[in-house]
Amino acid sequence: MEKLDRRIVTSITDVRDYDGVRAAVERGVAELGRLDVVVANAGMTTSGRAWEIPLEHWDATIAINLTGAYYTARAAIPILIEQGAGGAMTLVWVTDYLPHELADQRAAGYAALFDELVAAVNAHRQAAGPSDHEGFYPEEG
Secondary structure, X not given: OHHHOOOOOOOOOOOOXXXXXXXXXXXXXXXXXXXXXXXXXXXXXXXXXXXXXXXXXXXXXXXXXXHHHHHHHHHHHHHHHHHOOOOEEEEOOHHHHOOHHHHHHOOHHHHHHHHHHHHHHHHHHHHHOOOOOOOOOOOOO
């Protein structure tokens, strides 16, 4: 980034801790003056059939993959609205980077979460008011 004369603020934050997520976003805005891009990149997965996943892994998957993405959106969207212009939010799935056959084996938790995450992001978008965007729909690929 420095070679391109650009700046970023990164944070290693437990996305299950809303206050920590909010503080990380606010620190970035304080250092850079505005919020342009938010990447919700935290995630975990567990191999196995949905009914065989250990309950503690299920709970952690929900907390990190769904609640963590929600906390990220909740912390960022009010700032993006207040700015009145610009801003993007990206949701990254761990399975996006796995070979197809392995991703299929690990998809049980994601299948259960994906629709809920899309609904949560769209609820935030609708609450923000009119925009040029129709909502969050992943590209087919």
